[in-house]
Amino acid sequence: MDSQPTANPMSLVDRTVIVTGAAQxxxxxxxxxxxxxxxxxxxxDMNGDALExxxxxxxxxxxxxxxxxxANAAEVDALVQYxxxxxxxxxxxxNNAGITRPAMLSKMTLQEWDQVISVHLTGAFLCSQAVGNHMIERAKAGDPNPGSIVNISSDAGVQGTIGQVNYATAKxxxxxxxxxxxxxWAKYNIRANCVAFGVVVTPMTETVRSEKFxxxxxxxxxxxxxxxxxEAAKPVCFLLSDAASFITGQRLSANGGMQMAG
Incomplete structure (x- = not known):
């Protein structure tokens, strides 16, 4: 007897996903x-040339x-409506968009603090609110699977870091x-999870990956x-998909074992 093909639980066919800070x-x-x-x-993204x-x-x-x-509420609302x-x-x-403004705590300026908090935390809040309200409307209209939110965090958010108290606090x-x-939002069947990364090969981690460190x-x-x-994209898309349909409120650490939860 021929076996029947198995549906891909990670399929995102007919689904639309907003990814912030995704020019690179x-x-x-x-x-x-x-x-x-x-x-x-x-x-x-803020990089219009890269988007084009x-x-x-x-x-x-x-x-x-x-x-x-x-970090601008009007622009986020326009983004979601578009x-x-x-x-x-x-x-x-x-919610992936992020920046770094490294400085030791004793010397960090208020501007350096505000810039990082604004992009990471305020940005994630505004995007979640705008997209979430849209998903709630669909849930109330009878959509049984209105959507999933995945936030990008970091090991820095659970173990701290030196020289980036703004970043660690945001994460x-x-x-x-x-x-x-x-x-x-569980009552609407809207799931929210986060992935905490260790060191991923991106422009943001060049210093950590340098010969010195x-x-x-x-x-x-x-x-x-x-x-x-x-490799980092895979757990994010897992949490977006039906493969994670009974997972919500969780932090998935994708860090090669650099930080392990008990």
Whole structure:
């Protein structure tokens, strides 16, 4: 008897996902995988040139690039409405946008603090609120699977870091935001989870991976290597998909064992 083909539980066919800060790095890899899994992707980024260049690399009708400051409520609302108008609905959100402004705590300026908190935390809040309200409307209209939110956190948010108290605080806040979102919106079957990365090969981690620090960091990673951006995209898309249909409010650590939860 011939075996029947098994449906792909990670399929994103007919789903639209907004990924913030996705002109490069992890966000871009997530966008690529969303499309490879059959979905439509909306990339929100401040780099308009990169958004325009990306257009040629995606299937026609499956990509939308929007230049937007995610820390601006009006621009976030416009972003979500544009995505809905283009694709009919938004089924997933990846709060990936982030920046770093390194400085020791005793010397960090208020501006350096505010900039990082604004992009990471305020941006994730505004995007979650705008997309979440759209998902809630669909849930109330009878959609049994209105969507999934995935926030990008970091090991820094659970163990701290030296020289980036703003970043570590923001990433810790993302974890709390994830759990609160999951509790509030579970009644609508809207799931919220986060992925906490260790060291991923992106422009943001060049200093950590430099000759000066690489040996120290690699010695703390049991798998003994960095993660690629393409590897990092996989757990994010897992949480977006039906493969994670009974998972919400969780922090998934994708760090090669660098930080292990008890």
């Amino acid at each position: 790095g992890i966000g871009r890899a997530v966008a690529d995988l969303v499309v490879a899994l059959g979905g439509n992707v909306v990339i929100a 260049a990306a257009k040629a690399e995606y299937p026609e009708g499956r990509y939308l690039g929007v230049k937007a400051n995610i 995505a809905v108008d283009t694709f009919g609905a938004v089924h997933g959100l990846v 810790a806040g993302i974890i709390g935001m994830t759990m609160s979102t999951a509790r509030e 690489a040996e120290t960091y690699l010695s703390r990673i049991p798998l003994g290597r960095w993660s690629s951006a393409e």
